[in-house]
Amino acid sequence: MHDSSKPSAMSRRAFLGRGSQGLGAVALGSLLRPDLLQGAGGVLGSLPLPQKAKRVIWLTMAGGPSQLELFDPKPKLAAMDGKPMPDSFTKGQQLAQLQGQKLVCKGPMFAFQKFGKCQMELSELLPNIGSVADEICLIRSMTTDAINHDPAHMFMNTGSQIAGRPSMGAWVTYGLGSDAEDLPGFVVLMSTGKGRSPQPIAARQWSSGFLPSKYQGVQLRSQGDPVLYLTNPNGIARDGQGADVAAINALNRQHERLVGDPEIATRIAQYEMAFQMQISVPHLMDISAEGPKTLEMYGCQPGDGSFASNCLLARRLAERGTRFIQLYHRDWDHHSLLREELPLRAAEVDRACAALITDLKQRGMFEDTLIVWSGEFGRTPMAQGNKGPIGRDHHNKAMSMWLAGAGIQRGVSYGATDDLGYAAMDKVTTVHDLHATMLHQLGIHHEAFSFKFQGLDARLSGVEGAKVIKDILA
Numbered sequence: 001m002h003d004s005s006k007p008s009a010m011s012r013r014a015f016l017g018r019g020s021q022g023l024g025a026v027a028l029g030s031l032l033r034p035d036l037l038q039g040a041g042g043v044l045g046s047l048p049l050p051q052k053a054k055r056v057i058w059l060t061m062a063g064g065p066s067q068l069e070l071f072d073p074k075p076k077l078a079a080m081d082g083k084p085m086p087d088s089f090t091k092g093q094q095l096a097q098l099q100g101q102k103l104v105c106k107g108p109m110f111a112f113q114k115f116g117k118c119q120m121e122l123s124e125l126l127p128n129i130g131s132v133a134d135e136i137c138l139i140r141s142m143t144t145d146a147i148n149h150d151p152a153h154m155f156m157n158t159g160s161q162i163a164g165r166p167s168m169g170a171w172v173t174y175g176l177g178s179d180a181e182d183l184p185g186f187v188v189l190m191s192t193g194k195g196r197s198p199q200p201i202a203a204r205q206w207s208s209g210f211l212p213s214k215y216q217g218v219q220l221r222s223q224g225d226p227v228l229y230l231t232n233p234n235g236i237a238r239d240g241q242g243a244d245v246a247a248i249n250a251l252n253r254q255h256e257r258l259v260g261d262p263e264i265a266t267r268i269a270q271y272e273m274a275f276q277m278q279i280s281v282p283h284l285m286d287i288s289a290e291g292p293k294t295l296e297m298y299g300c301q302p303g304d305g306s307f308a309s310n311c312l313l314a315r316r317l318a319e320r321g322t323r324f325i326q327l328y329h330r331d332w333d334h335h336s337l338l339r340e341e342l343p344l345r346a347a348e349v350d351r352a353c354a355a356l357i358t359d360l361k362q363r364g365m366f367e368d369t370l371i372v373w374s375g376e377f378g379r380t381p382m383a384q385g386n387k388g389p390i391g392r393d394h395h396n397k398a399m400s401m402w403l404a405g406a407g408i409q410r411g412v413s414y415g416a417t418d419d420l421g422y423a424a425m426d427k428v429t430t431v432h433d434l435h436a437t438m439l440h441q442l443g444i445h446h447e448a449f450s451f452k453f454q455g456l457d458a459r460l461s462g463v464e465g466a467k468v469i470k471d472i473l474a
Helices: 012-019 075-079 127-131 149-158 168-176 238-259 262-285 292-298 307-319 338-362 431-441
Strands: 055-062 112-115 120-123 136-142 186-192 324-330 369-374 378-384 391-395 399-404 412-414 424-426 451-453 456-458
Touching: 055 149, 055 168, 055 307, 055 338, 112 127, 120 127, 120 136, 127 338, 136 424, 168 186, 168 324, 168 431, 186 307, 262 307, 292 307, 292 338, 307 324, 307 338, 324 338, 338 369, 369 431
Parallel strands: 055 324, 055 369, 136 412, 186 324
Antiparallel strands: 112 120, 136 399, 369 399, 378 391, 451 456
16 A cells, blocks of 8 residues: 555645646646656555556547447346336335336347357347457446436546545556556547437546656547647747746746645646647557558548547557556437437447457457446336337446456456346445455556545545455456
8 A cells, every 4th residue: 555644844824826727737637658657657666466457548429328228138128128128126226317207118129149159148239249249358247326427427436426535547557557658548538329418528537646646647529630739839839839838837836836736747848748749649649550351450540530430549549658548438328219229329339349359369468458338327127218219327236348468368248137127136246346456467466456545545445345246257
């Protein structure tokens, strides 16, 4: 455990100055060279566990994809289609928008097929993910604590529904550092489905929270300027920009000697990293260099801003040493029009997810890259809207997700829900269990990885008995 209980020396002026800083001061918080971290390997130094995963690629389907149409086939629910949901399942249970309404069962709207040698049952909407079924571990018994979007994203990202806690990527880069010399250690990419108005995603989802600001995630935009204000204005040459950076950093170093504020060292490194990124980021984002076969495999075109392009960028970031890469694909919130909209969302991600696994395997990176595919919660087996364009409500008692690579068992379906898909029943897992398992594969003992905050040892995996899901580990 890093001893964060010993505060850094800081003058009264530094304390008051830091107290007035807003989000703008940490907007490029993780743009640090590895040699400016507390050691290139992060604060943990030598790791207590074997490191199976050197990096994480987290694929977030924002809005809550319906597991009942994608991953969790329920013949009994199909037989109950249109009939009242039994009170024994829902009595006294918290619902989102269906609370107090007449509850009617809705059978799965799409057929399931068996894929791979493992005969994993997946939706007909996911043939490409089905083609790599023998490489993934499907968890059907995941649960979460939240039933509304923003708290559910907070919980999935930070282990708490309350804003202000560090995100997964911040924890991981804090512990392990980054191998990227001219790119951030924690990068976020976002895409939007070509459908209705998607739920917003707030930058606090990749915040460093109470960890030092240099571990905050950096969003790279997949269209337009990848990072706002990174490009030099007209008339400013690179030599002149370099001189400006040197002069600003000289002033910052004088200020640091005066007030002793550790955040000034972060600011200095931010300027230097941003200067390096003026060259490294355009090269990173130019996926046309990948060649037509790779672009065809992912199903993307340069500059299209799609989830597929972001998957390819994720592989390019992983090659360049970025430790934690998180993709958000929005517009999975189907309270209505589920039959009409879900095939569109599935088609936008299916091919690229399979391509990412295939590409990493071809490059020898699959064995030490942990891939996670998840929404923020599941959907109800009860219909929302009994007439017309039917959907499903938010649901926290059952959701499905999958993992691949980095010592995760292959071709495995883990856990189960009840006959109607209302609640996880067998091998029930929690978000804190998931975080503990991720840290384990990264070589980190989750119970010993903490940061002193408000007098307590705060942990990503919480203090509520989280456990590593050992049955899914190879």
